[in-house]
Amino acid sequence: MVDTLESTIRRAKVWDLYALRKVIVESVRATNVGDYPAEDIEHVIRTYSPLRALLMFAYYEMFVALVGKRVVGTATLDNAAIHAVFVAPDLQNKGIGRRLIRELECRARARGTKSLKIESSITAERFYTKLGFVALGDHYRSRSKVRMIMMQRDLQESA
Numbered sequence: 768m769v770d771t772l773e774s775t776i777r778r779a780k781v782w783d784l785y786a787l788r789k790v791i792v793e794s795v796r797a798t799n800v801g802d803y804p805a806e807d808i809e810h811v812i813r814t815y816s817p818l819r820a821l822l823m824f825a826y827y828e829m830f831v832a833l834v835g836k837r838v839v840g841t842a843t844l845d846n847a848a849i850h851a852v853f854v855a856p857d858l859q860n861k862g863i864g865r866r867l868i869r870e871l872e873c874r875a876r877a878r879g880t881k882s883l884k885i886e887s888s889i890t891a892e893r894f895y896t897k898l899g900f901v902a903l904g905d906h907y908r909s910r911s912k913v914r915m916i917m918m919q920r921d922l923q924e925s926a
């Protein structure tokens with residue numbers, strides 16, 4: 768059981784984007800580095816460019832986790848898919864990732880979504896398994912050799 772930390776979850780504001788990207792980049796460099804070669808790490812960081820973050824903000828529902836005023840985590844809901852789940856390296860394993868996922872599930876369930884998918888990193892597979900997701904198989908994003916794992920959670924079963 769993780770030592771949980773008081774955090775709040777809210778929709779991201781446009782002025783959170785800089786801090787939110789910092790969490791993503793630091794998390795990829797510090798946490799995913801053990802599971803992926805350097806070229807994959809750099810590829811993933813490039814995919815979260817400032818422009819991509821702005822487009823995700825515009826088209827999807829982005830959330831941030833805050834400890835005090837500090838942005839310490841983020842996750843994005845895109846209809847029946849979750850994207851970009853990251854927690855600052857120094858605050859991982861304190862229940863923040865779980866709170867972000869539960870918030871997205873709650874919102875998805877409220878509008879009748881029956882299941883949620885996530886392209887999980889190898890690093891996060893056991894995290895999602897703990898939260899009730901099931902692995903469907905390996906998945907490679909278009910034009911990328913970065914190995915991900917497609918995972919799904921049935922929201923009806925867990926309602």
Ligand SMILES: CC(C)(COP(=O)(O)OP(=O)(O)OC[C@H]1O[C@@H](n2cnc3c(N)ncnc32)[C@H](O)[C@@H]1OP(=O)(O)O)[C@@H](O)C(=O)NCCC(=O)NCCS
Nearest residue numbers: 768769798853854859860861862863864865888891893894
């Ligand atoms: C994956 C990630 C978002 C999890 O967030 P977190 O705040 O550290 O996770 P939590 O503290 O909420 O953990 C919830 C549970 O999952 C477990 N867990 C978390 N990360 C885990 C991991 N990598 N391997 C195994 N278990 C893990 C925790 O121990 C906890 O277990 P419990 O139910 O026994 O208490 C975070 O570690 C991260 O940012 N990782 C790097 C980026 C990444 O791969 N993101 C996913 C992209 S798809």
